[in-house]
Amino acid sequence: MHLQRADNHTWRKAKSGLASTAAFVSALLVIAPLGLVFFHLVANGASSVNWDFFTKLPTPVGVVGGGMVNAIAGSLELLALAAAIGIPVGVLGGVYLAEYGSARVNSMLRFIADVLNGVPSITWGVVVYGLVVLRFKGFSAYAGGLALGLIMIPLIIRTTEEVILLVPNGYREAALALGVSRWKTIVHVVMKTASKGIITGILLALARVGGETAPLLFTAFGNRFWNHNLSEPIAALPLQIFTYAISPYDDWHRQAWAGALVLVTGIFCVNVVVRILTRGRTASVV
Amino acid sequence: MVNLVMATPERTVIERAERATEPISTSTSESAVPLTFQVKNLSVWYGEKRAIDDVTLDIASNAVTAIIGPSGCGKSTFLRCLNRMHELVPKTRVEGTVLLQGEDLYSSTVDPAIVRRRVGMVFQKSNPFPTMSIGENVIIGLRLNGVRNQKFLNERLEKSLRMAALWDEVKDDQQRLCIARALAVEPEVLLMDEPCSALDPIATAKIEELIHELKAEYTIVTVTHNMQQAGRVSDYTAFFYLGRLIEFGPTTKIFTNPSQRQTEDYITGRFG
Numbered sequence: 001m002h003l004q005r006a007d008n009h010t011w012r013k014a015k016s017g018l019a020s021t022a023a024f025v026s027a028l029l030v031i032a033p034l035g036l037v038f039f040h041l042v043a044n045g046a047s048s049v050n051w052d053f054f055t056k057l058p059t060p061v062g063v064v065g066g067g068m069v070n071a072i073a074g075s076l077e078l079l080a081l082a083a084a085i086g087i088p089v090g091v092l093g094g095v096y097l098a099e100y101g102s103a104r105v106n107s108m109l110r111f112i113a114d115v116l117n118g119v120p121s122i123t124w125g126v127v128v129y130g131l132v133v134l135r136f137k138g139f140s141a142y143a144g145g146l147a148l149g150l151i152m153i154p155l156i157i158r159t160t161e162e163v164i165l166l167v168p169n170g171y172r173e174a175a176l177a178l179g180v181s182r183w184k185t186i187v188h189v190v191m192k193t194a195s196k197g198i199i200t201g202i203l204l205a206l207a208r209v210g211g212e213t214a215p216l217l218f219t220a221f222g223n224r225f226w227n228h229n230l231s232e233p234i235a236a237l238p239l240q241i242f243t244y245a246i247s248p249y250d251d252w253h254r255q256a257w258a259g260a261l262v263l264v265t266g267i268f269c270v271n272v273v274v275r276i277l278t279r280g281r282t283a284s285v286v
Numbered sequence: 287m288v289n290l291v292m293a294t295p296e297r298t299v300i301e302r303a304e305r306a307t308e309p310i311s312t313s314t315s316e317s318a319v320p321l322t323f324q325v326k327n328l329s330v331w332y333g334e335k336r337a338i339d340d341v342t343l344d345i346a347s348n349a350v351t352a353i354i355g356p357s358g359c360g361k362s363t364f365l366r367c368l369n370r371m372h373e374l375v376p377k378t379r380v381e382g383t384v385l386l387q388g389e390d391l392y393s394s395t396v397d398p399a400i401v402r403r404r405v406g407m408v409f410q411k412s413n414p415f416p417t418m419s420i421g422e423n424v425i426i427g428l429r430l431n432g433v434r435n436q437k438f439l440n441e442r443l444e445k446s447l448r449m450a451a452l453w454d455e456v457k458d459d460q461q462r463l464c465i466a467r468a469l470a471v472e473p474e475v476l477l478m479d480e481p482c483s484a485l486d487p488i489a490t491a492k493i494e495e496l497i498h499e500l501k502a503e504y505t506i507v508t509v510t511h512n513m514q515q516a517g518r519v520s521d522y523t524a525f526f527y528l529g530r531l532i533e534f535g536p537t538t539k540i541f542t543n544p545s546q547r548q549t550e551d552y553i554t555g556r557f558g
Contacts, residue, residue: 168413170409173371173374174409174413174415174464174467175415175426175427175430176371177407178430178431178467178468179401179402179427179431180430181430188430189415192417193416
């Protein structure tokens with residue numbers, strides 16, 4: 001065949017151009033919403049993000065001004081409670097899947113974790129409502145933290161398992177060959193080698209539940225004042241945004257925009273930290 | 287003699303002197319030498335596959351024994367049976383006995399971790415822990431075995447690095463670092479699974495020199511696919527083929543006057 005006269009040359013070129021255009025448009029469609037969301041948040045919320053927003057409690061209906069300090073603090077408290085439940089169970093579960101157990105039981109556990117990861121978050125709220133709120137007759141920070149913690153567990157299990165499986169077997173063998181016990185090998189060699197990956201998984205899980213609203217609706221419930229007792233209802237940023245956004249007041253709408261901007265910025269920062277962590281990987285491991 | 291069930295980290299010179307001195311079996315050597323390992327009728331299966339077939343072999347103390355043979359002949363498996371590392375592979379089954387200084391390695395009361403403290407190992411691919419400094423790497427075995435005394439750790443660090451000929455070197459030779467790490471827990475035996483196969487000739491020469499020096503204090507068993515290396519470093523050579531021990535004896539005899547046809551064919555390079 002002559003180089004010049006490949007008979008379907010033009011058609012091939014057209015197909016190639018078509019495919020790369022389609023890919024480019026798809027990429028734009030992925031990025032565009034992110035840009036739009038940020039643009040709208042900044043346009044509507046930036047003017048209301050001020051000192052008062054971070055230091056003042058919400059004002060009564062009709063009184064303009066005030067802030068969301070109680071909701072910001074509440075979100076942090078809820079995340080701390082969620083972390084206390086989700087991190088130990090999730091990390092140890094991931095270690096179990098990667099290092100112990102039989103292949104059959106593990107593939108079952110893995111499947112269950114994947115199913116749980118797909119469960120709508122409001123379902124977790126209902127579950128905790130039934131298990132905790134009804135039994136102890138009240139909404140509470142504990143119930144909210146538990147709901148978020150339960151969402152974190154399967155997420156952390158899977159990411160921890162994945163990064164632990166990435167640790168080369170040579171390190172395990174080297175430690176075991178020194179007469180080190182199995183558990184110490186896992187903690188001091190395997191988990192230490194995979195620590196950046198494990199922390200990344202934890203941060204991503206925290207970022208994910210930090211923005212959850214539905215599971216908090218009937219667990220943490222929300223609170224317009226300071227919470228001084230974790231067995232009482234507590235405010236959370238997403239809940240406050242929800243309440244303000246569906247209200248009929250312009251001032252509350254502005255504050256909802258500001259809250260959303262603060263929340264998205266916080267989650268964005270966590271993702272940047274994750275990026276930095278995963279970039280500086282040591283010795284091409286995990 | 288140190289008990290396998292309750293071995294302590296600090297062993298004494300007297301204990302070393304008390305090593306078993308049974309005569310070596312007639313099939314393997316002509317003169318009586320002290321033995322570190324006595325392997326009797328060892329067979330190993332990976333699932334259905336038989337990797338080692340009825341191997342009987344004695345390993346002399348303070349000498350270098352080389353295990354040679356073509357790929358897949360079971361030499362690595364055999365080496366890993368000497369410190370129970372093969373147990374990490376699921377569905378492994380072992381039959382026969384392995385005696386370390388007269389004690390059964392596979393007795394049900396023996397903790398494999400203690401076996402591995404006494405029988406150290408260096409792997410084909412050097413594997414220093416990436417999250418630790420050189421010093422931390424060397425003493426990690428002691429630290430994770432519960433040694434807290436910083437002075438003792440420092441002394442052992444220096445001693446191990448000196449023995450591995452790393453103390454005066456700035457550049458980190460990873461494989462010698464791994465040897466230093468294995469030496470830090472003061473084993474009696476050092477198993478080496480193709481320690482030089484990933485190294486350049488200069489680094490290989492250094493490791494070989496090191497093996498020569500180490501045999502004054504340690505019993506060394508090394509697996510190699512490099513016959514010239516086996517000839518240079520070892521006192522005894524065992525030739526494995528298809529899971530079986532074909533011939534075992536002093537290295538000079540194996541290389542100059544092998545008694546089995548298969549050994550001769552392998553040594554002369556007719557197959558490999």
